Amino acid sequence: MEILKIAVTGNVGAGKTTFIRTISEIEVVDTERRITDEKIASWKENTTVALDFGRLTLNSEQIVHMYGTPGQARFDFMWDIILNKVHAYILLVAVHRPQDFRGARRILTYINQRVQIPMIIGLTHTDCEGAWQKDDVILALGLTNQNIDLPVVDVNAENPNSVAQCLLTLLEQWQPKPTT
Amino acid sequence: MFQLQLEEVNKLFTITSAEFKFEEINNEPQVSSSEKNFPWEEMTGKQKKATKISLEAMRDYFNWDYLKEKMPFRNSGLNKLVDKHDFQLLPLETYLWNTANSNISLRKIAQEKQVPLEKIQQTALSMIFAGLLEEVSIINMPMKTTKYSIASSSKSNFADINNTNISNNQPKISNSLLSNLIAFLRKHF
Structure with missing residues (x-):
C-alpha cells in the first residue's frame, strides 16, 4: 500500500479542518474541542487539539492521507512529529485576519528550516470584510525578501472544486523545474 | 535643515495610533498627480529610506507598551533577511546582527550581554521592522532535512x-x- 501524506497547517481559524472535511472521502476524525484561549474563544468556538485526519482512496494500492495540525501555539510540538512524516505541506492563511500573518510567517520559517518538501500557500477568507490583497499578504509573509519561491493560491475551503484545485497546484511542485 | 525635518518625523513615532502613507518621487521628468501636492518649497533634495528613519526613531521615541504583543518570543532566534546593509547600527544592534543566523535565542543573548531581555526584544523588533532581521524558531532537535x-x-x-x-x-x-x-x-x- 502506497500512501501520500499531506499536512494542512495554519493559524487558528484558517480553515484547516474545513479544507480536509471538504475533500475527504471519510468523515474527518473530529478532534475539535472548546477553545480555552479567551481571545480566540471570542470569535471561534472550537479548535483542533489533535490531528484532523482525512483520506482519499485512489485505488486498492494507493491512498492519500491528509493531516490538519492544531492551530493553537501550545501544540507546536506536534509539528515536528508531523514534519518528519509527510511528503508535502499546505499552509492556509486567513487573509482577513492580518493579526495572524506573523504567526503564519513563523510557521513558514519553521517549516523551511526543517524540511524542503513540496509546499504551497492557500489564501482563505478572501471574500470576507477586511481581506488583504494577495500581493500585500505575500509581502507580509516575507515571501519577497526571503527569496522563497512558493505558489500562492486563493482557496475556498468549503468548495470541493477549489480545494481540489489547490491540491493540483501542490502536485505541480513535484514537476521538475526547467534547467537554465 | 534635513536633520531638523527628520527630528519632526521621529516625533511622529510617539503617536499611539496612526497610519502614514509614504510616496516616492518618480524620476520621470513629468510631475505626477500625487507629486503636485508635495511641499516642494520645504524639500531639501536630500532623502532617507523609511526603514532607516523607523530604526532610528524607534530607538528614542517609541512607546513599546503598544507593541507588547508583537515582541519576538524569548526563545526565538534571529535570521538575517539581507546579506549586507548600510545602516549605522548601535552596539547592541550590531551584536544582534552579528549573532543572527546562529541559532541563539534572545534569552541567551540577554544573558550573555547582561542586558534586560525586554531591551533585546525591543531592539530585535526594531530591526525586524527595518527589514534587517526576522524572528525564527530555534531548532531544539537534530536537524532533519x-x-x-x-x-x-x-x-x-x-x-x-x-x-x-x-x-x-x-x-x-x-x-x-x-x-x-x-x-x-x-x-x-
Missing part, C-alpha cells in the same frame, strides 16, 4: 522524493500515485 530532486527516469513527469538525512520511515512516492491523484481530482471535482 528532506529533499526532493529530479527523477532519474526520462519518462517521469515528476521530481522524485529522495530522502537524504531523514530517517528511513518516509517512503518514496511513485509517479504513478501522483499521476493517479491528478486524474482523480480532475475527474471527481
Whole structure:
C-alpha cells in the first residue's frame, strides 16, 4: 500500500479542518474541542487539539492521507512529529485576519528550516470584510525578501472544486523545474 | 535643515495610533498627480529610506507598551533577511546582527550581554521592522532535512522524493500515485 501524506497547517481559524472535511472521502476524525484561549474563544468556538485526519482512496494500492495540525501555539510540538512524516505541506492563511500573518510567517520559517518538501500557500477568507490583497499578504509573509519561491493560491475551503484545485497546484511542485 | 525635518518625523513615532502613507518621487521628468501636492518649497533634495528613519526613531521615541504583543518570543532566534546593509547600527544592534543566523535565542543573548531581555526584544523588533532581521524558531532537535530532486527516469513527469538525512520511515512516492491523484481530482471535482 502506497500512501501520500499531506499536512494542512495554519493559524487558528484558517480553515484547516474545513479544507480536509471538504475533500475527504471519510468523515474527518473530529478532534475539535472548546477553545480555552479567551481571545480566540471570542470569535471561534472550537479548535483542533489533535490531528484532523482525512483520506482519499485512489485505488486498492494507493491512498492519500491528509493531516490538519492544531492551530493553537501550545501544540507546536506536534509539528515536528508531523514534519518528519509527510511528503508535502499546505499552509492556509486567513487573509482577513492580518493579526495572524506573523504567526503564519513563523510557521513558514519553521517549516523551511526543517524540511524542503513540496509546499504551497492557500489564501482563505478572501471574500470576507477586511481581506488583504494577495500581493500585500505575500509581502507580509516575507515571501519577497526571503527569496522563497512558493505558489500562492486563493482557496475556498468549503468548495470541493477549489480545494481540489489547490491540491493540483501542490502536485505541480513535484514537476521538475526547467534547467537554465 | 534635513536633520531638523527628520527630528519632526521621529516625533511622529510617539503617536499611539496612526497610519502614514509614504510616496516616492518618480524620476520621470513629468510631475505626477500625487507629486503636485508635495511641499516642494520645504524639500531639501536630500532623502532617507523609511526603514532607516523607523530604526532610528524607534530607538528614542517609541512607546513599546503598544507593541507588547508583537515582541519576538524569548526563545526565538534571529535570521538575517539581507546579506549586507548600510545602516549605522548601535552596539547592541550590531551584536544582534552579528549573532543572527546562529541559532541563539534572545534569552541567551540577554544573558550573555547582561542586558534586560525586554531591551533585546525591543531592539530585535526594531530591526525586524527595518527589514534587517526576522524572528525564527530555534531548532531544539537534530536537524532533519528532506529533499526532493529530479527523477532519474526520462519518462517521469515528476521530481522524485529522495530522502537524504531523514530517517528511513518516509517512503518514496511513485509517479504513478501522483499521476493517479491528478486524474482523480480532475475527474471527481
